Amino acid sequence: xxxxxxWLDEHLATIPDKKEKVRQxxxxxxxxxxxxxxxxxxITEEARRLAVEIDYxxxxxxxxxxxxxxxxxTGRSKDALLEVRQMETKxxxxxxxxxxxxxxxxxxxxxxxxxxxxxxxxxxxxxxxNETERPSLLFNWTRYMLGVFHFDLKDYDTSLSYxxxxxxxxREQNDxxxxxxxxxxxxxxxxxxxxxTEAIGFVNEALDGFIQVGHQTAQSRxxxxxxxxxxxxxxxxxxxxxxxxALELRKNVRYIPGIITTQLKLAELLVDAKxxxxxxxxxxxxxxxxxxxxxxxxxxxxxxxADFYKKSGDPWQAVSHMxxxxxxxxxxxxxEVSNKLSRLQQKFAAEKSEQEAEIHRLKNVELKEAYDEIExxxxxxxxxxxxxxxxxxxxxxxxxxxxxxxxxxxxxYQPKDIVSGDFYWGxxxxxxxxxxVADSTGHGxxxxxxxxxxxxxxxxxxxxxxxxxxAAILGEVRRQLINALNQEGSLExxxxxxxxxxxxxxxxxxxxxxxxxxxxxxxxxxxxxxVIGPDKFPVGVYPGHENKPFTPHTLxxxxxxxxxxxxxxxxxxxxxxxxxxxxxxxxxQLLLSISHESAARQKEILAQQFADWKGNLEQVDDILLxxxxxx
Numbered sequence: 001x002x003x004x005x006x007w008l009d010e011h012l013a014t015i016p017d018k019k020e021k022v023r024q025x026x027x028x029x030x031x032x033x034x035x036x037x038x039x040x041x042x043i044t045e046e047a048r049r050l051a052v053e054i055d056y057x058x059x060x061x062x063x064x065x066x067x068x069x070x071x072x073x074t075g076r077s078k079d080a081l082l083e084v085r086q087m088e089t090k091x092x093x094x095x096x097x098x099x100x101x102x103x104x105x106x107x108x109x110x111x112x113x114x115x116x117x118x119x120x121x122x123x124x125x126x127x128x129x130n131e132t133e134r135p136s137l138l139f140n141w142t143r144y145m146l147g148v149f150h151f152d153l154k155d156y157d158t159s160l161s162y163x164x165x166x167x168x169x170x171r172e173q174n175d176x177x178x179x180x181x182x183x184x185x186x187x188x189x190x191x192x193x194x195x196x197t198e199a200i201g202f203v204n205e206a207l208d209g210f211i212q213v214g215h216q217t218a219q220s221r222x223x224x225x226x227x228x229x230x231x232x233x234x235x236x237x238x239x240x241x242x243x244x245x246a247l248e249l250r251k252n253v254r255y256i257p258g259i260i261t262t263q264l265k266l267a268e269l270l271v272d273a274k275x276x277x278x279x280x281x282x283x284x285x286x287x288x289x290x291x292x293x294x295x296x297x298x299x300x301x302x303x304x305x306a307d308f309y310k311k312s313g314d315p316w317q318a319v320s321h322m323x324x325x326x327x328x329x330x331x332x333x334x335x336e337v338s339n340k341l342s343r344l345q346q347k348f349a350a351e352k353s354e355q356e357a358e359i360h361r362l363k364n365v366e367l368k369e370a371y372d373e374i375e376x377x378x379x380x381x382x383x384x385x386x387x388x389x390x391x392x393x394x395x396x397x398x399x400x401x402x403x404x405x406x407x408x409x410x411x412x413y414q415p416k417d418i419v420s421g422d423f424y425w426g427x428x429x430x431x432x433x434x435x436x437v438a439d440s441t442g443h444g445x446x447x448x449x450x451x452x453x454x455x456x457x458x459x460x461x462x463x464x465x466x467x468x469x470x471a472a473i474l475g476e477v478r479r480q481l482i483n484a485l486n487q488e489g490s491l492e493x494x495x496x497x498x499x500x501x502x503x504x505x506x507x508x509x510x511x512x513x514x515x516x517x518x519x520x521x522x523x524x525x526x527x528x529x530x531v532i533g534p535d536k537f538p539v540g541v542y543p544g545h546e547n548k549p550f551t552p553h554t555l556x557x558x559x560x561x562x563x564x565x566x567x568x569x570x571x572x573x574x575x576x577x578x579x580x581x582x583x584x585x586x587x588x589q590l591l592l593s594i595s596h597e598s599a600a601r602q603k604e605i606l607a608q609q610f611a612d613w614k615g616n617l618e619q620v621d622d623i624l625l626x627x628x629x630x631x
Contacts, residue, residue, distance in 0.1 A: 005039040022047045022059035029066050030102050041067065065103045101127050105145060112149060120149065140169045140178065147185055151192070152296075160189045177218075180209025184222055196229050203229070217258065220249035224262050231269055239269055260285045260297050264304055271308060282308055299328040313446060316417040395455060397426030397435070405433035405505065407631045410603035414569075414610070414623040419448035422567050422622035425455045429462050431508065434470075437565035437626055438500035439519065441540070454498045454539070457481060470502040471515035471552040478539045485541075497540015501565045512555040512563070522564040522588065523555065524595040529588060561630040562595045569621035570606075575613035582613055591627075602627055 008028050015021050025047035029040045044066045051059030108123035127142045147162030163185040170178030187202030207222035227243035230236075243266045250258040263281040270278040282305050289297035302325035309317035402409060405428055415422065421440040426433065436458060440450035454477065461467050461476040481497050499518035506513070514521055516534030523530045532553060537545040571584040590609060594602050606625060 005043065008043065018050050018054050019056050019059070022051050022054075022056055022063075025050075026059065026062045026066065026102060030106070062103050065106055101142075105142060108145060112152070117149075117153075124149075140166055140173075143169075144178075144182060144185065147182075151185070151189060154192070156189050156192055160186065163189065176209055177213045177215065180206045180213070180215075180218065183209065184218070184225070187222075187225060191225060191228060191232070194232075196232055199229055200226070216249050216253055217255045220246045220253075220255065220258055220262070223249065224258070224265065227262075227269075228265055231265070236269065240266070243269065256288055256292060257294070257297070260288050260292075260294075260301075264300060267304060267308070271311065275308075275312060279308060279312075295328050299325050302328065315446075395423075395452065397424050401426050401428070402435075404428075406435070406628055408599045408629040410599040410627050412603050412606050412610075412623065412625045414607075414619070416569075416619050416622050420622045420624075421446070421448065421451055422569065422624035423451040423455055424624060424626060425458055427459060427462055430466070430468065431506070432468065433505045433507075434458075434462055434473075434502065435505065435565075436500055436502045437519075437567065437624055438498045439567035439569070439622070439624070440498045441496045441538075450496060450498065453481070453484065454500075457484075458502070468504065469515075469552060470504050470513055471550040474500065474502055474515050474517060474539050474550045481540050497538045497542075499534075499538050499567065501534070503563075503565070510557045512557055514553050514555070515550045516553070517550060519565075519567060521553070522566065522591060524562040524564070524592060525558060526560065527592075529592045531588065557630050559631060563628045563630070564591055565626045565628075567622065567624045569623040570610060570625055572621055573610065573614055573617075573623075574620060575615050575617050579617065595627075599627055599629055 012021050012024060025043050029044050044063050048060055048063035051063055104123045104127050108120040112120035124142055124146055143162050144166040147159045150159040163182050167179060167182035170182055183202050184206035187199045187206060190199035203222050203225045207219060210218040210222060223242050223246035227239045227246060230239035230242060243262055247262040250262055263285045267278040267281040282301060286301035289301050302321045306318045306321035306325060411424060423438055425436040438454055440454055457477040457480040461473045467473045467476055485496055501514060501516045501519050501521050503512055503514040517539045518534050520534045521532045535550050571582050571587045573582050594605050
């Protein structure tokens with residue numbers, strides 16, 4: 001159990017030389033900083049004090065670097081990263097002390113996490129250049145880190161070679177922690193290669209070693225790997241148990257990078273059974289990754305969020321996160337970085353022997369082509385959706401049609417995404433003008449498909465079947481939708497259809513006949529508001545209501561009447577000082593207060609009110625609100 005401050009204190013008590021004490025404290029911190037965060041900070045502060053006291057410059061530099069890296073590591077300081085970068089410029093390229101070599105290793109890890117791979121390799125190469133083939137701790141851990149870096153680049157053969165060499169050296173030195181750490185690395189390679197049976201053996205042996213030396217963060221890594229293995233083998237219950245145990249350990253020791261990794265794995269596991277928890281873990285991981293300034297983890301979070309929202313039926317969130325994934329990933333694996341890595345390989349291969357030159361082989365030459373292909377497909381998808389918007393807009397009631405058949409009016413139409421589930425439809429037939437304001441199931445692409453289907457069935461019921469009563473029209477459209485979507489009315493089915501207000505204006509008698517499915521019609525007459533409640537079921541499948549008729553309504557219109565047809569997007573929008581919904585009651589009050597204004601002015605007020613209420617929050621649904629002033 002030598003990963004504890006008590007063990008270190010006992011060990012230091014046997015060392016009279018202050019320089020050696022500093023060295024031992026820094027080495028301990030290098031191995032335990034991801035576990036004993038608070039203890040390591042105190043230990044490093046003491047190491048710095050001693051180094052200054054005895055004028056040991058390498059010890060002071062190493063202590064300063066570790067103190068700032070602890071702040072970066074735990075996401076506690078935005079300034080620490082800048083401080084470390086400034087300190088880097090003062091480090092001599094000549095490594096004349098083992099502690100400076102440890103600093104170089106730390107810099108390599110930092111740059112790798114930031115996605116600056118060329119810089120990370122350069123630091124490790126400098127350590128190898130200045131180390132002979134003696135069995136030193138510094139040289140062996142440099143080889144281990146090269147195994148990790150090549151693993152991240154999916155160069156598994158080279159990674160396995162470095163891990164195996166590092167394990168051999170650790171066994172020769174009887175380094176229990178080193179043995180366990182390299183076994184864990186070997187297990188990770190077998191996981192990546194799909195050799196899960198072999199992987200379990202290595203990971204379990206590594207876990208036993210980590211328990212033996214008392215390193216909880218390393219234990220959490222092995223538990224996380226066991227969770228991944230069982231997930232791959234389809235043992236979902238065991239996988240969740242291991243991952244939750246790993247996450248609890250990582251939270252206990254505030255191991256932020258590990259928390260991110262395990263949450264992402266758990267989110268992948270829970271996406272079907274517990275989608276709400278999965279989404280929360282993905283968003284939490286993205287927030288933590290951004291605080292750590294880790295481009296690689298930020299990219300991974302965006303990719304998994306894109307997959308999650310695609311699967312959960314939110315294509316625009318999916319597209320947004322895929323765009324961000326490609327943008328961040330390009331910074332890490334772009335052509336410029338690949339070229340830098342290639343130049344570094346050539347440079348160091350020329351300087352080192354053939355045996356050492358093999359460490360510079362990198363196999364990421366196909367990455368850029370793959371990302372370019374993904375970006376091209378993404379652009380094609382967006383182009384197709386923008387074209388679909390033009391088609392959908394063309395099928396909405398035209399302004400020319402509305403001007404001919406409606407009195408003074410406005411339409412406030414603001415889709416949430418490029419295409420919309422809300423739509424407004426109009427048709428003049430047999431001396432009646434039929435006008436509908438509808439909210440199809442869903443928004444974005446799924447909602448747009450439903451809106452096209454719904455508007456088509458409305459037109460068919462009126463123009464082809466000559467149905468004149470709005471309530472009967474909605475009944476016919478419901479029948480058509482249920483047949484078209486093969487719906488049977490079971491509780492398990494998605495209730496695809498629409499909420500709608502369908503009105504029929506008769507100019508000769510100045511009457512308005514209408515029917516409402518879930519959304520009401522609002523009438524303002526002589527300063528008083530009347531809300532005509534709707535039938536509480538949609539046009540579409542709804543258990544127990546498939547054959548229930550819609551209620552017909554008739555209004556004798558009067559000059560000065562103002563009629564509002566609305567969907568629920570405006571009232572459901574979150575915002576205001578407390579981030580709450582606008583609510584239908586507040587919308588009614590707003591409409592009553594502006595009903596005396598011109599139609600154009602009413603639209604301006606509504607648009608401004610919506611923008612002010614929403615503020616910086618995301619629009620949650622499509623917005624459609626119409627007003628008609630009767631002459």
